[in-house]
Amino acid sequence: MSDDMVLKGPAESWVKQVDIPAADPTRSDQIKNGVSWLLSDDQIKYRAGGYVEYSRTVYKIVDRPGLDRGASIDLQFDPSRHKVTLNHLHIIRDGAVLDRLGDVEFDIFRRERDAEKGVFDGWLTAHVNIDDVRAGDIVDYGSTYEITPLVGKDLFFKNFSAEWEEPVALIRTSIIWPSGQPLEIKARGTQLKPAISSTGPDTTYLWEIPNPKPVNVEENLPVTYPGWGSIDVASTANWQSVVDAVAPYYKPATVFPSAFAAKLDDIALRHPVPEDRMVETMRLVQGQIRYVSLSMGAGSHIPRDPATVILSGFGDCKDKALLLVSSLVRLGIAAEVALADLDEGRALDQHLPAVRDFDHAIVKARIGTKTYWLDATNYLQGGKAHNLAQPDYGFALPLSSTGGLEKMPSPELTSPSIQIAEEFDFPRKPGDPLVLTVFSTYEDADADWMRGNLASRSLSEVSDTYLKYYNKQYPGIQTVAKPEVVDRRDGNIVSVKESYRLPAEALAANDLAKNFPIRAADLGNSLATPTIVRRTGPISLGSRLYRRHKVTVRNLKARFSGESMRNIVTPYMSLKVSWSNTPTQFQVEWNFQTLATEVPAKAIADYLKTVDDVADEIRWQYDFTYEEPPANVQLSDPAKEQRQAIASMLLLSLLVGVPLFIAYRRGKRRAFGS
Numbered sequence: 101m102s103d104d105m106v107l108k109g110p111a112e113s114w115v116k117q118v119d120i121p122a123a124d125p126t127r128s129d130q131i132k133n134g135v136s137w138l139l140s141d142d143q144i145k146y147r148a149g150g151y152v153e154y155s156r157t158v159y160k161i162v163d164r165p166g167l168d169r170g171a172s173i174d175l176q177f178d179p180s181r182h183k184v185t186l187n188h189l190h191i192i193r194d195g196a197v198l199d200r201l202g203d204v205e206f207d208i209f210r211r212e213r214d215a216e217k218g219v220f221d222g223w224l225t226a227h228v229n230i231d232d233v234r235a236g237d238i239v240d241y242g243s244t245y246e247i248t249p250l251v252g253k254d255l256f257f258k259n260f261s262a263e264w265e266e267p268v269a270l271i272r273t274s275i276i277w278p279s280g281q282p283l284e285i286k287a288r289g290t291q292l293k294p295a296i297s298s299t300g301p302d303t304t305y306l307w308e309i310p311n312p313k314p315v316n317v318e319e320n321l322p323v324t325y326p327g328w329g330s331i332d333v334a335s336t337a338n339w340q341s342v343v344d345a346v347a348p349y350y351k352p353a354t355v356f357p358s359a360f361a362a363k364l365d366d367i368a369l370r371h372p373v374p375e376d377r378m379v380e381t382m383r384l385v386q387g388q389i390r391y392v393s394l395s396m397g398a399g400s401h402i403p404r405d406p407a408t409v410i411l412s413g414f415g416d417c418k419d420k421a422l423l424l425v426s427s428l429v430r431l432g433i434a435a436e437v438a439l440a441d442l443d444e445g446r447a448l449d450q451h452l453p454a455v456r457d458f459d460h461a462i463v464k465a466r467i468g469t470k471t472y473w474l475d476a477t478n479y480l481q482g483g484k485a486h487n488l489a490q491p492d493y494g495f496a497l498p499l500s501s502t503g504g505l506e507k508m509p510s511p512e513l514t515s516p517s518i519q520i521a522e523e524f525d526f527p528r529k530p531g532d533p534l535v536l537t538v539f540s541t542y543e544d545a546d547a548d549w550m551r552g553n554l555a556s557r558s559l560s561e562v563s564d565t566y567l568k569y570y571n572k573q574y575p576g577i578q579t580v581a582k583p584e585v586v587d588r589r590d591g592n593i594v595s596v597k598e599s600y601r602l603p604a605e606a607l608a609a610n611d612l613a614k615n616f617p618i619r620a621a622d623l624g625n626s627l628a629t630p631t632i633v634r635r636t637g638p639i640s641l642g643s644r645l646y647r648r649h650k651v652t653v654r655n656l657k658a659r660f661s662g663e664s665m666r667n668i669v670t671p672y673m674s675l676k677v678s679w680s681n682t683p684t685q686f687q688v689e690w691n692f693q694t695l696a697t698e699v700p701a702k703a704i705a706d707y708l709k710t711v712d713d714v715a716d717e718i719r720w721q722y723d724f725t726y727e728e729p730p731a732n733v734q735l736s737d738p739a740k741e742q743r744q745a746i747a748s749m750l751l752l753s754l755l756v757g758v759p760l761f762i763a764y765r766r767g768k769r770r771a772f773g774s
Contacts, residue, residue: 106186136160142260177245262287270310315329318636323446327637345455347500385476403416436501437463439497440496479555480548482551520620523537524653548592566579624711638701660724662681
């Protein structure tokens with residue numbers, strides 16, 4: 101691409117050049133990757149139809165690794181709304197300032213980071229390789245972006261961090277804005293306030309943060325918890341301003357290609373109940389329009405016409421949401437597009453309004469007094485209106501309603517959404533194989549996930565994945581048949597049956613039958629276990645889980661007990677176990693639930709111990725070769741009376757269901773699945 105897409109020239113006259121501060125020597129041990137940050141200076145000034153942003157960065161390369169990180173510059177921009185100028189590039193060496201701007205050559209390329217997901221945003225990167233940079237040099241560069249928003253030209257929003265992970269001598273942000281348009285400010289995780297001054301028609305908002313203490317960015321934080329201090333600055337505090345800017349582009353279409361219109365008419369004819377019409381129309385849009393996001397330029401916020409989407413056969417969340425809304429309205433169902441954020445949506449109410457707060461579009465439909473949230477980008481979704489797995493992204497902003505953000509309901513789990521039942525049939529006679537049959541049932545959102553998973557993989561691949569899992573526990577196990585899948589789509593239940601055999605020689609190898617593992621799969625295995633060192637924030641547990649795992653072992657020759665198994669119940673999770681036995685069968689059932697969406701910092705140590713306890717309690721080993729002694733055994737040993745007494749005790753223990761052999765048999769092996 102041509103390098104004249106990025107210009108070279110001086111900064112505008114209103115820009116203030118501040119002195120380069122010195123680094124704090126007491127924080128030199130916290131420098132990462134050989135770069136010591138000295139200055140981050142952002143200066144913004146209002147301009148009709150947009151604004152201008154000057155950014156200056158100064159850092160020192162302290163050692164050889166710093167050359168890999170600091171000997172080049174990347175300026176990223178959207179050519180549809182950004183005009184970029186590199187204002188200066190200086191190398192400061194031994195106190196002398198070396199001007200390198202004249203030597204700069206831009207290598208401009210397009211890097212689509214999410215192309216494999218079907219997302220293309222059109223952003224470009226202007227790469228500058230800085231010649232002759234040495235350890236000990238200070239790099240100082242500044243650039244100006246002239247920004248013209250494509251949607252909401254009168255809306256301004258800026259967010260900046262008040263703390264960094266690494267030492268920085270000074271963070272500075274100033275905004276010059278017309279006094280007649282006062283800006284809104286919302287701090288999150290910090291008490292910092294700006295210095296506000298007025299000169300002529302303008303007001304300047306200035307934040308200067310010298311030598312902020314580096315923040316320890318913690319893993320697995322809830323999005324509602326501020327992991328570091330940040331500040332929002334916006335031209336409005338009213339979410340309706342965002343609606344007013346975006347809604348004109350999301351008016352329902354009334355004209356459709358004839359073939360698609362015929363499909364809608366057929367749905368209306370076959371499904372007189374509005375709820376059924378809604379579900380069938382949702383499935384039509386989900387299934388007929390594949391996901392591709394051409395989010396270049398205005399396409400980042402403005403949907404394409406539904407007729408164009410239908411004829412092309414593809415669209416992104418905006419396109420599909422508007423098409424679904426248009427289709428529902430045609431069928432007499434009230435519907436509107438709503439904006440959401442897939443990752444940060446639960447914290448939207450903690451931020452000031454901005455178009456950039458959102459990265460997703462969904463649908464809000466209303467039938468009578470009931471509200472339904474629909475995601476047209478889902479695929480192969482099951483269920484009817486009463487059992488539809490609706491998305492929960494925290495908050496959403498409907499585009500034709502008034503009242504601002506709306507809280508999306510979180511699903512309530514009253515029964516397990518995943519149930520696994522493993523049935524082990526031990527051989528009845530020598531030489532026969534052990535037979536394992538596995539029944540897996542997925543419901544609600546997990547059924548939608550499993551349906552998509554099965555559609556994206558071959559049945560052979562699925563079978564191989566399952567076989568590898570069981571082969572780790574039972575070496576030599578073999579698949580008897582491909583998995584059998586039953587999909588009750590309207591009930592939103594997917595069932596999978598697996599069949600295996602373990603040859604007699606494999607069962608005998610390495611005393612597997614004497615140390616036979618049983619375990620519950622994926623009960624708490626995915627829970628976060630971050631380090632507790634220097635931890636101050638809570639841990640996110642994500643969406644609620646409710647899962648059940650049952651193991652049945654048949655054709656045994658003794659009663660086996662689960663009396664050493666225990667329940668684990670805390671305010672954050674619950675593992676409840678039940679077991680039963682007969683002279684030939686042993687059965688264990690685990691039920692696991694998360695009871696909260698996060699764990700407060702003060703409870704993390706107990707939580708981590710509970711996670712370990714759960715992992716232990718779902719993994720057991722049994723000696724299934726054990727046989728009950730015959731009731732009429734004749735003892736002729738000299739110590740006959742003593743052994744008779746022991747045998748009587750053993751028989752008594754078996755009758756009450758607490759066999760003495762359990763004490764030596766019990767074993768919890770972390771090696772399985774760890």
